[in-house]
Amino acid sequence: MLPGMVYLVGAGPGDPELLTLRAAKLLAEAEVIVHDHLVSAPILEMCHGGAQLIYAGKERGNHALDQTDLNQLLVRLAREGKRVIRLKGGDPFIFGRGGEEVEALAAAGIAFEVVPGITAACGVAAYAGIPLTHRDHANSCLFVAGHLKDGSIDLDWDFLARPGRTLVVYMGLLGLPTLCRELVAHGVPETTPAAIVQHGTTQSQRTVAGTLATLPQLAQAARLAPPTLIIIGGVVRLHTRLAWYESLAAAAARD
Numbered sequence: 001m002l003p004g005m006v007y008l009v010g011a012g013p014g015d016p017e018l019l020t021l022r023a024a025k026l027l028a029e030a031e032v033i034v035h036d037h038l039v040s041a042p043i044l045e046m047c048h049g050g051a052q053l054i055y056a057g058k059e060r061g062n063h064a065l066d067q068t069d070l071n072q073l074l075v076r077l078a079r080e081g082k083r084v085i086r087l088k089g090g091d092p093f094i095f096g097r098g099g100e101e102v103e104a105l106a107a108a109g110i111a112f113e114v115v116p117g118i119t120a121a122c123g124v125a126a127y128a129g130i131p132l133t134h135r136d137h138a139n140s141c142l143f144v145a146g147h148l149k150d151g152s153i154d155l156d157w158d159f160l161a162r163p164g165r166t167l168v169v170y171m172g173l174l175g176l177p178t179l180c181r182e183l184v185a186h187g188v189p190e191t192t193p194a195a196i197v198q199h200g201t202t203q204s205q206r207t208v209a210g211t212l213a214t215l216p217q218l219a220q221a222a223r224l225a226p227p228t229l230i231i232i233g234g235v236v237r238l239h240t241r242l243a244w245y246e247s248l249a250a251a252a253a254r255d
Contacts, residue, residue, distance in 0.1 A: 004078030006105055008098050010091040010117015011035075015127075015201040016042040018118050026115065030085040032077050034070070036096075038089025038227055040202060067097060071104035078110045089227075091119040095145050095170045119143075121168040124200030124229045128207045129242030132166050137234030140165040146172025146179065146230070153178050161186040169230035172196075176230065177216040183232070184212055193236035198224045205246060209239050 007026050012018040019027075027033070027047050035044065037057025047053065054073070056065045065073065077084045092098030092114055105112045121143050125132050132141045144160065146169045147153050153175040160167060161183055172179055176196065184190045190213035198206045210218045212232065 003111060004081045004084065006074050006078050006084045006086060006110055006112045007115060008086045008088065008092040008102060008112065009115040010096070010119075011039045011043050011087050011089050012118040013090055013120045013123035013127075013201045014038075014040045014043075014199065015123070016040065016046060018123055018201065019043065019046075020115060020117065022115050023117065026085055027087075029083065031082045032084045033087050034074065034077075034084065035087040036089050039087050043087075067100060071101055074101060074105060075108045075110055078105070078108075088117070089120070090123075091117045094119040094121075094143065120170060120200065120227070120229050124197050125168070125231055127201045127205060127245040128195065128197045128231070128239060129244055129246075130195065130231050130239050131235050131242075132168065132231075134235050134238070137237070138164060138166040141168065142166070143168045143170065145170050146175045155182075157182045157186040161188045166231065166233040166235050169232070171226075172230045173219070173224060173226055173228045176219055179230070180212040180216055188212060188232075192232060193234060194230065194232045195236045195239055196224060196228050196230045198222075198226075198228045200227075200229055201245075203249065205249070207239060207243065207246060209236055 009023045009026055024046060030048055030051050032052045033047050034054045034056050056070050074084060074086060086101060088096045090096060102112055142165055144155060169179060190211060192212045194212050194215045195207055195209040196215060196219050208218050208222050
């Protein structure tokens, strides 16, 4: 039997045209594709017609497979001689648990390759018309997860509250009121611009923009649902003028 191989592939934030050439090539060749909840349907449609699709999605409080079982599944499929794609939304190594999975593969002696993808922070911010850095607004950018491994949101608030940076929060919709309240309590002005983007880079993208004081109420009124991305900082002021993607979508809807 030929040795198996596992490819950890980043599917990007949703728009299939944001896939790398390497990712598209592998999707057309793989025998088994183990995919996440956040991988969009158009990307799954690009998979090899005879490929076996295995859903391994993780939604808050609802995991198709726990991480240990998922690691063991990848190892087993590779030992059966399969060419396996572990297909992840965004980038495998940015809040995608890719590091844990390649640790398990390495420990089992399984050959693997990591194919980077466009992480949500970069793709979604670009499609929302929000530069993550800008000489007039932010000279650094910080990515954080909106909930920790145990489901809490006990972050280093003093560190997050430092001025002159853009803060990008993954998986933060449920904790948005706590996030905004704690940042203000630790010295960030409540007038700081903030936005939340739902289903970024897809046809159902929606951006709700306000401030730390108003964003939780605005998001609730808009009835947003995951996946979302939160962006906080002066760069959010540019959204109104630079929101090219939503402007194109609105123009197309009128035609």
